[in-house]
Amino acid sequence: MNSIILSIGDELTLGQNIDTNSAWLSRQLAAAGCDVLAHLTVPDNQRSIEQAIYECGNRTDFLIITGGIGPTADDLTRQALSVVMRQELVLDDLWLKRLEDFFKSRNRDMPESNKIQAMIPMGATLIDNVNGTAAGIDATLTFDLPVPGHAPRKHTCRVFVMPGVPKEMMAMFTRDVLPPIAKAASGAIILSKSLHTFGVGESHIAEKLGDLMNRGKNPSVGTTVSAGIVTLRINSRFPTREEAQKNLNQTVAACRAAVGDLIYGDDDQTLQQAVADLLKQFGKTIATAESCTGGLLAKMLTDTAGSSNYFQTGFITYANEAKYQRLGISMEVINLNGAVSEIVAAAMATNAKRLAKTDYALSITGIAGPDGGSEAKPVGTVFISLAHESGVTTKQFHFPGDRDWVRDRSAKMALTMLRYYLLGKPTPF
Amino acid sequence: MNSIILSIGDELTLGQNIDTNSAWLSRQLAAAGCDVLAHLTVPDNQRSIEQAIYECGNRTDFLIITGGIGPTADDLTRQALSVVMRQELVLDDLWLKRLEDFFKSRNRDMPESNKIQAMIPMGATLIDNVNGTAAGIDATLTFDLPVPGHAPRKHTCRVFVMPGVPKEMMAMFTRDVLPPIAKAASGAIILSKSLHTFGVGESHIAEKLGDLMNRGKNPSVGTTVSAGIVTLRINSRFPTREEAQKNLNQTVAACRAAVGDLIYGDDDQTLQQAVADLLKQFGKTIATAESCTGGLLAKMLTDTAGSSNYFQTGFITYANEAKYQRLGISMEVINLNGAVSEIVAAAMATNAKRLAKTDYALSITGIAGPDGGSEAKPVGTVFISLAHESGVTTKQFHFPGDRDWVRDRSAKMALTMLRYYLLGKPTPF
Numbered sequence: 001m002n003s004i005i006l007s008i009g010d011e012l013t014l015g016q017n018i019d020t021n022s023a024w025l026s027r028q029l030a031a032a033g034c035d036v037l038a039h040l041t042v043p044d045n046q047r048s049i050e051q052a053i054y055e056c057g058n059r060t061d062f063l064i065i066t067g068g069i070g071p072t073a074d075d076l077t078r079q080a081l082s083v084v085m086r087q088e089l090v091l092d093d094l095w096l097k098r099l100e101d102f103f104k105s106r107n108r109d110m111p112e113s114n115k116i117q118a119m120i121p122m123g124a125t126l127i128d129n130v131n132g133t134a135a136g137i138d139a140t141l142t143f144d145l146p147v148p149g150h151a152p153r154k155h156t157c158r159v160f161v162m163p164g165v166p167k168e169m170m171a172m173f174t175r176d177v178l179p180p181i182a183k184a185a186s187g188a189i190i191l192s193k194s195l196h197t198f199g200v201g202e203s204h205i206a207e208k209l210g211d212l213m214n215r216g217k218n219p220s221v222g223t224t225v226s227a228g229i230v231t232l233r234i235n236s237r238f239p240t241r242e243e244a245q246k247n248l249n250q251t252v253a254a255c256r257a258a259v260g261d262l263i264y265g266d267d268d269q270t271l272q273q274a275v276a277d278l279l280k281q282f283g284k285t286i287a288t289a290e291s292c293t294g295g296l297l298a299k300m301l302t303d304t305a306g307s308s309n310y311f312q313t314g315f316i317t318y319a320n321e322a323k324y325q326r327l328g329i330s331m332e333v334i335n336l337n338g339a340v341s342e343i344v345a346a347a348m349a350t351n352a353k354r355l356a357k358t359d360y361a362l363s364i365t366g367i368a369g370p371d372g373g374s375e376a377k378p379v380g381t382v383f384i385s386l387a388h389e390s391g392v393t394t395k396q397f398h399f400p401g402d403r404d405w406v407r408d409r410s411a412k413m414a415l416t417m418l419r420y421y422l423l424g425k426p427t428p429f
Numbered sequence: 430m431n432s433i434i435l436s437i438g439d440e441l442t443l444g445q446n447i448d449t450n451s452a453w454l455s456r457q458l459a460a461a462g463c464d465v466l467a468h469l470t471v472p473d474n475q476r477s478i479e480q481a482i483y484e485c486g487n488r489t490d491f492l493i494i495t496g497g498i499g500p501t502a503d504d505l506t507r508q509a510l511s512v513v514m515r516q517e518l519v520l521d522d523l524w525l526k527r528l529e530d531f532f533k534s535r536n537r538d539m540p541e542s543n544k545i546q547a548m549i550p551m552g553a554t555l556i557d558n559v560n561g562t563a564a565g566i567d568a569t570l571t572f573d574l575p576v577p578g579h580a581p582r583k584h585t586c587r588v589f590v591m592p593g594v595p596k597e598m599m600a601m602f603t604r605d606v607l608p609p610i611a612k613a614a615s616g617a618i619i620l621s622k623s624l625h626t627f628g629v630g631e632s633h634i635a636e637k638l639g640d641l642m643n644r645g646k647n648p649s650v651g652t653t654v655s656a657g658i659v660t661l662r663i664n665s666r667f668p669t670r671e672e673a674q675k676n677l678n679q680t681v682a683a684c685r686a687a688v689g690d691l692i693y694g695d696d697d698q699t700l701q702q703a704v705a706d707l708l709k710q711f712g713k714t715i716a717t718a719e720s721c722t723g724g725l726l727a728k729m730l731t732d733t734a735g736s737s738n739y740f741q742t743g744f745i746t747y748a749n750e751a752k753y754q755r756l757g758i759s760m761e762v763i764n765l766n767g768a769v770s771e772i773v774a775a776a777m778a779t780n781a782k783r784l785a786k787t788d789y790a791l792s793i794t795g796i797a798g799p800d801g802g803s804e805a806k807p808v809g810t811v812f813i814s815l816a817h818e819s820g821v822t823t824k825q826f827h828f829p830g831d832r833d834w835v836r837d838r839s840a841k842m843a844l845t846m847l848r849y850y851l852l853g854k855p856t857p858f
Contacts, residue, residue: 013465014619015455016651016662019448022470026444036442037477041451041468048466192443203500203540213502222473222503224440225594233440288724288745294731295717295724298745302723305799305832307747313755314745316717316727322742322785356751370734398535401560403734405596 001185002035004056006042008067008077009164013043021066021169028178030192030235033185034062044068049080057084057157058143062181064173067164069134071114077161078119078137085139087121095126095135102133127160127176131168136176137161188237191244193252195232197262198271199416199429205230208258212251219251228409229271232259261425264416272300275415278422279310286418287356288314289327289348291339291365292382297411313356317348327351338377340365345383346392353387360421361387362414366397368406382410386417393417395427430614431464433485435471437496437506438593442472450495450598457602459619461611463491473497478509486513486586487572491610493602496593498563500543506590507548507566514568516550524555524564531562556589556605560597565605566590617666620673622681624661626691627700628845628858634659637687641680648680657838658700661688690854693845701729704844707851708739715847716785717743718756718777720768720794721811726840742785746777756780767806769794774812775821782816789850790816791843795826797835811839815846822846824856 005025011017022039029036037060042048049068056063068077082089096118103110120126120137127136139159144152160177162169197205202225206213209232212221219236232255236248256263264274279286288298288311298314301307317323320334329347337343348363366382373379380401385394395417399409420427434454440446451468458465466489471477478497485492497506511518525547532539549555549566556565568588573581589606591598626634631654635642638661641650648665661684665677685692693703708715717727727743730736746752749763758776766772777792795811802808809830814823824846828838849856 007468012452013455013468014459014664015452015457015465016653016664018452019468023441023444023447026442028444030443036444037471038481039436039442039448039468039470042466052467190443192445194445203543204537206501206542207540215502220439220503222439223499223501224438224446225499226446233443233445235439235443290724292731293728294736294740295719295727295743295745298724299722299728299836302721302747303833307723311723312748313751314724314747316724316743316745318731318743319737319741325784326742355754401596404732407728 001033001061001181001188002037003029003062003064003181004037004060005039006052006056006063006065007039007164008042008044008049008065010044010074012041021164021166024166024170025064025066025173028173029064029181030190032178032182033188033190034181044074044076046076046080046083049077050083053080053084053141053159057141057159058145058155060157061184063141063157063159064177065159065161066169069117069137069161069163071111071117071133075116078116078121081124081137081139081159081161082121085121085123085141087123089119090122091115092118092120092126092135099133127162127172129163129168129172130175131171132163132165134163134168136163136172138176188239189241189244191236191241191248193234193248194267195234195252195255195259195263196265196269196271197230197232197259198228198264198412199262199427200230202230205232205259205262208260209255210258212254212258219247221251221255228405228412232263261420261423262428264419270303271412271415271419272303275419275422276301276304276307276310278419280306282422284360284422285310285312285358287312287352287358287361289352289361289363290314290316291318291323291348292368293364293407293411294318296407297362297364297414300411300415312358315348315352315355323348327355340367340377340381340383342383342394342396345385346387346394349385349387350392359389360418362418363387364410364414366406366410368403368410370403380406382406382413384410384414384417386414386421388421393421430462430490430610431466432458432491432493432610433466433489434468435481435485435492435494436468436593437471437473437478437494439473439503441470441496450593450595453595453599454493454495454602456621457607458493458610460621461607462614462618463610473503473505475505475509475512478506479512482509482513482570482588486570486588487574487584489586490613492570492586492588493606494588494590495598498546498566498590498592500540500546500562504545507545507550510553510566510568510588510590511550514550514552514570516552518548519551520544521547521549521555521564528562556591556601558592558597558601559604560600561592561594563592563594563597565592565601567605617668618670618673619664619666620670620677621665622663622677623696624663624681624684624688624692625694625698625700626659626661626688627657627693627841628691628856629659631659634661634688634691638684639687641683641687648676650680650684657834657841690849690852691857693848699732700841700844700848701732704848704851705730705733705736705739707848709735711851713789713851714739714741714787716741716781716787716790718781718790718792719743719745720747720752720777721797722793722836722840723747725836726791726793726843729840729844741787744777744781744784752777756784769796769806769810769812771812771823771825774814775823778814778816779821788818789847791847792816793839793843795835795839797832797839799832809835811835811842813839813843813846815843815850817850822850
């Protein structure tokens with residue numbers, strides 16, 4: 001069983017709204033064992049909608065349409081469906097009554113334009129909308145698909161039309177659309193798991209995964225990158241939930257074995273959450289001393305509830321003078337080595353740890369750009385130090401990208417250095 | 430001139446990621462006078478991608494493709510394009526060199542799998558990627574479209590393939606894809622302007638706008654909300670760029686008159702950029718003292734290049750002890766009033782200003798949640814102080830939402846208080 005999701009609306013093709021419905025619907029359909037072949041979005045133009053319904057309908061089992069069933073002149077989905085079905089629109093007396101009652105209960109007269117919302121193509125069925133005036137439509141399209149050298153093949157596609165308003169759509173889909181699809185779907189269930197890594201590039205992760213990423217494997221393993229986080233996405237597709245879960249677990253275990261400690265968490269877990277969990281687990285405290293990141297690292301360390309367990313204070317020493325005043329680093333050392341140097345980074349972490357009386361301290365000093373770079377220290381040069389029980393460890397990095405990127409990667413790398421230290425493992429970079 | 434936007438990726442059709450690229454691209458294309466006929470999304474399946482390229486290509490002037498050009502086995506867009514073009518993939522020596530240099534500069538060997546990123550269909554042109562290893566592809570498809578009773582009609586479609594990573598895609602589109610499209614596009618021009626506000630709700634802004642928001646107006650005015658920022662979107666659609674620009678300017682001026690100082694910037698301008706500009710304009714410096722926001726305010730103040738002009742240091746005093754140690758606020762005052770109180774907020778700002786020797790200081794202390802709330806001071810209670818030439822101004826707020834929201838709104842409100850102070854105006858909240 002497969003499906004196509006068709007979204008209707010000028011606000012989408014003009015880019016004024018981001019389509020969130022299709023992603024939500026895709027997750028529901030996948031979990032019910034119904035493949036999503038495509039998402040398609042077309043504007044409020046009747047010919048475009050007709051063409052989309054026709055072309056999608058003849059290649060899928062279920063066509064899920066959202067939008068274009070409001071009361072205004074630019075709502076044209078029901079008219080387009082009626083043309084493709086070659087069935088005229090007829091008035092549903094019960095829904096007309098519901099509409100009139102709806103307006104009466106708000107002490108308003110029903111605008112004449114709203115009457116269109118009680119009309120559906122003959123032969124279609126109306127779907128109740130418990131949250132609004134736009135009823136849904138449940139219809140069946142039949143096609144004679146040409147087969148070279150043979151008689152045409154009959155194809156039927158069940159079409160569900162729902163409102164574009166997410167809340168109304170979700171309620172309608174869950175109550176009246178998903179059950180018949182789940183029943184018809186031949187049982188194949190898709191279960192998914194995401195594993196997140198930080199520290200090396202996508203191609204290095206792919207090399208570690210090797211054959212696990214081969215095309216056509218089930219469960220399948222793919223990678224995506226977002227803000228430096230390389231995520232493994234594992235999708236397991238089997239006739240029963242038990243098989244899907246068992247195979248998912250096996251492949252997740254194989255991925256974990258292949259990629260190792262670079263994986264910091266799964267699904268909704270963030271890097272800062274993973275580090276917070278380790279700090280709490282070991283009962284350790286941390287302070288920060290930041291130059292180019294300007295507070296971002298401390299912000300990330302306090303993103304999670306309960307961060308007061310391990311974080312009490314941070315130093316933002318953006319200017320050289322502040323590194324002296326706040327952290328007691330002599331101006332001589334700064335002027336001799338430059339503020340962006342191993343020795344200053346190490347002093348920032350060491351002094352922050354001593355002043356804050358914590359178990360650890362992380363420091364970051366670098367050139368975030370766009371200005372301030374030199375041949376010896378180009379934009380993206382960053383020193384990160386971790387002061388710990390037995391001294392201080394400093395690493396130099398060269399992060400690509402613009403100011404935002406350099407700051408973001410620097411803070412994530414600092415968290416990752418701390419994470420490896422807490423795990424008792426050497427960093428792989 | 431028209432276009433179709435084609436997005437490639439299992440993570441999209443499985444609903445694991447929301448497609449934000451298509452909306453962004455649509456806005457750019459509309460502004461250039463290029464109609465968007467549809468958005469289409471298909472999974473990482475070579476046959477599906479081939480079919481999508483073929484079917485979209487034969488009905489549009491420009492096919493804008495994002496995704497599927499990474500180095501891994503599930504990146505299949507270049508292979509699919511090569512099949513539709515009937516041109517084999519050939520190695521681009523210059524880009525291979527760029528890739529090798531990229532890895533060399535990071536002291537890493539280039540994985541063999543990355544070599545595919547230097548291959549494009551013969552006859553296509555490579556598009557530079559200044560932010561990553563995935564070069565884009567610029568190609569032309571030609572079709573013989575059947576015309577009943579006549580000779581086939583020649584149709585050509587220019588195809589641009591770009592990375593799916595938004596930042597890389599946006600940079601590539603702006604630099605190398607949009608210019609040829611804008612040149613070719615003719616006809617109705619849509620020019621847009623966004624005006625951003627912070628401090629009051631969407632319905633308050635709508636009330637101030639009044640008739641300007643009426644349906645059917647051209648230019649049209651709508652509002653959207655994102656992360657507390659209420660944005661006015663003004664779209665002006667006219668046959669010529671001059672008319673579109675003139676009418677846009679008039680409506681923008683009317684909106685500015687109606688909404689006033691709540692508007693802090695337009696289009697890509699951020700609240701922190703607006704505040705930075707004012708600080709630089711007046712030659713003033715600022716320090717921060719943060720409790721619940723944990724560094725977020727300082728991070729925002731240093732988001733913009735050149736922030737060293739006005740920002741030197743910040744105090745993150747998350748724990749009470751840190752408020753005493755770092756800012757010299759007596760434990761007696763803290764214990765008597767609570768860390769989340771007007772007096773502690775005022776002391777944080779006053780002492781930060783004195784210690785940092787700045788013109789101003791902003792402080793934030795509040796209950797971000799989910800824990801720590803009480804009946805007298807529920808989650809979302811936040812005190813923000815601004816220390817200035819003539820003393821200190823403190824305001825109490827109650828922000829709705831979860832931890833992230835409360836922290837985000839607190840930092841934005843602190844920036845907004847400073848903004849109104851620098852403008853010499855009283856705050857409207």
